[in-house]
Amino acid sequence: MEIRVPIGVSVAPRPGAANDVSDVLDQVRNVRRAGLRQVWFGQRFDFDSLVLAGVVAQAVPEIAVGTSVVPINPRHPVVVASQAQTVQAAAAGKFRLGLGLGAATLESAAFGITEDKPVLRLREYLTVLRELIEHGGVEFAGERIRVNPHMPTTVHGGGHIPLLVAAMGPQALRVTGELADGVIPNLAGPRTLESHIVPTLERARPSRPLQVIAGVPAVVTDRVEEVRARAAESMAFYERVPSYRAALDREGVERAVELALIGDEEHVRRGLRRYVEAGATELLVTQTDLAGADDQARTWEFLAGIAG
Incomplete structure (x- = not known):
């Protein structure tokens, strides 16, 4: 039975790959062969x-590409507008730009920057980015x-880019609802979507529905306990980031792994x-x-079979 909505998957280079870009291209071709889009x-x-999205879009033109997500603090909107339009032209209109407010601790250590008004920056960023992409420039102070x-x-051929924000806090959601085309939250469970994210977006922009692209960790496997232990380790990082916490x-969960859907096809289907x-x-x-590779292929094929 179909889930009734589109389903996509995140792809990253596998550990030990000799060439990360070539490895991602191989994986994306397998994703497409499995039936995902x-x-x-x-x-x-x-x-x-x-x-990477631009390279993939040219190499595998049948598949749509997106970012989940590009942090806004280290990159000026003029730079992102240029990059995003170039990707959109390469993707022939099948690109969506996911943006995020970033993790303050990581950005401070990596770039030596600290943003003490992230929601204001998001508002200004989305305002400027839209003008740069859709109107070819802007003067903004x-x-x-x-x-x-x-x-x-x-960039000719690079317009009409859906802007998505990995927003979860109430203020960021309000700005997203007003200025973006949708939200792309990771690890926001069903309760959070239903009682917090969707209502806040609807109040911010009641005139039209926005895209709500829920990031959900899921694996179809028979080795449930083993894979759950791996997931608990790989996802523990999120428990220390204030927005995810x-x-x-x-x-109403303590560990991030509690939101992971790990089990057989029916278990994952019910969770999704x-x-x-x-x-x-x-x-x-x-x-x-x-x-591992076998269960990943099994998961992709299952998702393709239930995607709306």
Whole structure:
């Protein structure tokens, strides 16, 4: 039975790959052969998700690409507008730009920057980014962002980019509802979607529905306890990030792994359906590699079979 909404998967280089880009391309081709139509790329400090999305879009033109997510603090919106439009042109209109407020501790250590007004920065960032992409430039003097490129910023073929934000706090959700095209929260469980995220977005912009792309860790496997132990270790990082900690508390769980759907096909199907019933318009399934290549392929094929 179908889930009724589109389903995409996150893809990252496998440990030990000789060439990370070639490895991702191999995986994306396998994702497409399995029957899925959307892949997403995260952003850390290694490969660049926007560059990778453009490469994948040209190499595997049948699949849609997106970022989940590009942190806004280290990159000026003029730079991101240029990159995103280039990806959109390469993807022939099948690209979505996911943005995030970032993790303060990581960004402070890596870049030596601290943003003490993240919601204000998000508001200014989305305002400027939309103008740069859709109108070819903007003059803007805000409290956190200043822009006046004095040259056109349009990349022909690169417009009409859906802007998504990994927002979960009430203020960030309000800004997202007002200025973006949707939300792409990771580890926001069904209770959080239904009682917090969706209602806040609807109040912020009642005139039209927004995309709600729920990030859900899921693996179809028979080795449940083994894979759950791996997931608990790999997901523990989120428990120390304040925004994720707040989301876990709102969901009523202590450990991030409690939101992971690990089990047979029916177990994962029931879990994903709860997200759709809570208001998700699309699913982004993460952590599919935790059980190895065979179970990852099994998971992808299952997801393709139930995707709306």
